[in-house]
Amino acid sequence: MPHDPTRPDTAHRKLRAVARGLAATGLAVDAYLHAHLAERYDAVSATISQGTLFRIEAAIAALAALLVLVWRHALADVFAWTVAAGGLAALLLYRYVDVGELGPLPNMYEPAWFTDKNIVVIAQVVALIATSVLLLTRRRRRHLA
Known part of the structure; x- marks a missing residue:
C-alpha cells in the first residue's frame, strides 16, 4: 500500500515530531541561558549560591532536552514538562514575590525584566506547551492477550 500523507497516523506523527523538536529547543535555550548567566549570580548566596542553582537548572534542562x-517515553515527556513548568514557576515567583531566603536557598528576588529573562520565559513556555502536546497526544498501546 502506498504512503498516504493525509492519513491521521501520519498527521499525528508529524504533530508529535514538531512538538518534540519544540520541546527540546525550548529546553536547550533554557539550559544555555542558565549556564551563560550562572557566573553573574554566584555572589547571590546563602548556603547555595544562585549561580549554583542556575548551573543545576542548566544541567537538568539539558538532560530533559536530550x-x-x-x-x-512518557516518563521523558513528564520529566521535560516538570522541568519547564518548575523553571517557569520559579522565575515568575522570584520576579513578582520577594520570598527572601528559604533555608539554604538565597533571596533570588529580581523585580526586573531583561532580554535574557524574557528569552528564558519564552523558551520555557514553548517547552511547556510542546510537552503538554506530547502528553495529551500520547496513544495507549493495545496489549494483545
Whole structure:
C-alpha cells in the first residue's frame, strides 16, 4: 500500500515530531541561558549560591532536552514538562514575590525584566506547551492477550 500523507497516523506523527523538536529547543535555550548567566549570580548566596542553582537548572534542562529527543517515553515527556513548568514557576515567583531566603536557598528576588529573562520565559513556555502536546497526544498501546 502506498504512503498516504493525509492519513491521521501520519498527521499525528508529524504533530508529535514538531512538538518534540519544540520541546527540546525550548529546553536547550533554557539550559544555555542558565549556564551563560550562572557566573553573574554566584555572589547571590546563602548556603547555595544562585549561580549554583542556575548551573543545576542548566544541567537538568539539558538532560530533559536530550531525553525528550532520544527516549520517546512518557516518563521523558513528564520529566521535560516538570522541568519547564518548575523553571517557569520559579522565575515568575522570584520576579513578582520577594520570598527572601528559604533555608539554604538565597533571596533570588529580581523585580526586573531583561532580554535574557524574557528569552528564558519564552523558551520555557514553548517547552511547556510542546510537552503538554506530547502528553495529551500520547496513544495507549493495545496489549494483545
